[in-house]
Amino acid sequence: MELTETWFLVLSAALFCIGLVGLLIRSNPLVMFMCVELMLNAVNITFVTFSSVYGDLVGRTAVFFVLVVAAAEVVVGLSIVVALLRVRPTATADDFNVLKG
């Protein structure tokens, strides 16, 4: 059985769905964060796959951008999450609804 691009795309879709479902059903902010990362990386796999299929480097370049953005996002987001959990160690994501309209 040959390892075609379809496998990679199926893997990417599976990872994306896991990440999405995890984001929606888990209430621990840290876990939700990891799910977001999972979804980003699923997209990265798609990028790399199509890049290799079409022999176009733009897809791989995009991956670097996504990685950079993800890193920056982690720096900001994680520090917020850590700071929040330090104040209220038992809190879930649903406890932080101060932005309620």
Add this chain to the structure above:
Amino acid sequence: MVEAAWLIPASPLIGFVLLLAFGRRMGEPTAGWLATLASAGSFVATVITFVGLLRLESADRFFIQTLFTWVQSGSFRVDAGLLVDPLSITMSLFITGVGTLIHLYSIGYMHGDDGFARFFTYLNLFIASMLLLVLGDNLLLTFLGWEGVGACSYLLISFWFTDPANATAGKKAFVTNRVGDFGFMLAAFVVFTQIGSIRYADIIASSSEMSATVATVAVLLFLLAATGKSAQLPLFVWLPDAMAGPTPVSALIHAATMVTSGVFLLTRLNPILAQAETWSVGVIAWVGALTALFAATAAVAQTDIKRVLAYSTVSQLGYLFLAVGVGGYVAAIFHMVTHAFFKALLFMGSGSVIHGMADEQDMRRMGGLYKFMPLTGFTFIIGWLAIAGVPPFSGFWSKDEILLYAWNADEIGGKGLWAIGLITAILTAFYMTRQVILTFFGRLRYADVTAADLRVAAEARSSAITAGVEEAEAAVASAVAAVEKASNDLVKKNEAVDKARTKHEEATTALAALNEGEDGYDKAVKGYDRAEKAKVKAQDALVVANHAVDDAKQAVTDAEAALAAAQATAAEQANVQLPLVPAAVTAVTTEIDAGELADYLPNSYRERAEYHPHESPWTMTTPLLILAGLAAVAGVLNLPFAHDLHFLGNWLSPSLFGNKAELTTSAGTKWVLAIVAIVVVAVAIMAAIRMYLRGQGDPERIEKPFLRDAWRIDSSYANFFGGPGRALFDLSSAFDRRVVDGAVRGIAAGIGSISRSLKVIQSGFVRSYALAISIGTVFVLVWFLGRLFA
């Protein structure tokens, strides 16, 4: 030398800035002298420019001095530039010349006033604004000066602003002028859209490209502006009220300079007037003629010395409009100059009178002042002869020229204009003669009993009577009390007598018993003695008591008599005093026999009786003398006898571009018209002398209240704007509040309520947001796929 032109407005402007910064510290009289110097400097600069212009060829006398670019926006450009030509320099010469004299006069007039420095600050700003108005080389600069003089006029009319009446007069002048300014702005827009420039040079050059219709619209709008500033029908109402300001202001602003700016504007724009339909220029003439007649009829019935002159000013300005309307621009400027001389003279003369009469302005309280104020009286008489049109004084020449041009203007009903002008001349001679006689001749009526005095006296007497009645009533009450007391006394005394009698009897019985028994002889003797004494005492008491009763009865009778008398007097006095008051009100000027009231007249009456009017200081009389000289001889500026004697006409012709009306009247007609004018003026003066000096004829027949209230136009305005006008304003205010504000508030409220219903979505739960995003993504995907496979 014409380059000195910028100094003309700069000098008073510098004076204004200095006074604004240091005026209060300078105090009196330094501030006044500085202002006078600034104005005099401006006059000198004007004279230098004038000489410079004279040296040029007649056709070259049109010089524009551009100082800097003021506004630049696209093709629209306005320079701060001065237009120096015969017209603007003529205006500047008399503005600065008469202005300087008025400054000098004000030093004397404003002596001792708290706002001395403030007054001169305003005065200098006014001169600067007025010079900007006449010298500006474009409509916008003229408008700046136009608004500047309006603002100064407001500041100066309400100079003594602590009195609400003065403050109101200032506001009235300002608001009325706004109506005219609206016309000025619209007219300037019309000119700009048609010519593409608001510089006079461009307007003059390209006025012939304007269509007659547009020029007519512009002329009518400029006329509206001019009726506001120059106090013509229907916007004249502010000028009589503007007399609330200090008299030098009346002389400077409301006689010599500011009010002439409307006429100046129309003269400056003579190329547009030439382009407009004839009837629109006719409107100018007829507005002027009707205003002249109307104001002259109002002036006849005024009693305030300054209000006569105020209506006279409105009337004379009407002449100027008449002159402009019939194309007699030279005549208009000529009369403007002579009017500036003699009206400033008359105003300042009246100020001198007011100053010498301790702020009395009512002519009915004056009279016979000539012997107290010979200089003022003499100069005032010169002014009177000038304005009345008596040859060879200046007013005769200028007024006659206007009448001549009116006669000549057949296209717009010139004969009618001439007739109205002539009637106005008759009225002018009449009311000015009346004023001179009431003020300077006849009997000094200052100490006459006035209605106010009589009212005070009547009140004093009635309170005295009331006090007498109360006193009598008190006397009655005390007498009644005395009667009661005496009656009580009588009763007591009677009891005492009875007691004494009983004792007497007892004593007698005891004595009898004693005679029978010897034992108690001594005792009885003593008892007898005692009884005897008691009897005597009792008898005395009886006598006294009887007297007291008599006295008390007498007292009651007296008191009752006094009461009756007092009540009778009170009733009598009360009946008498009532009719006296209205009689006093109607008969102010006639000498009233104060009669029974004489003892009750207020102290101010006695002070007035001892008051002596005095001549004003030299700072006030010097300008009077100079102006009197000018008013007497200014006619030589433009004598009609030969073309070479038309100094003013020849001098002004470069500013008029041949738009002046040409006289077609024959020499014979001119002579006839002049003689008719002289004869009717002489008759009017004679009639006034007969009525006011000789006392033949009843002035009441002429001085109708309807005329005194200036045909009730002012009060009609007030009623209209207070009644239906007010309702309209309320309606507009309600529209603004309900509809305009309602729309704005409604939109705000609508957005608010939508937001309130939408904010439920904003739950604050991060995961529900994520879900929403996911669903959205799915929808987007489905849509894309749908498009892909459709």
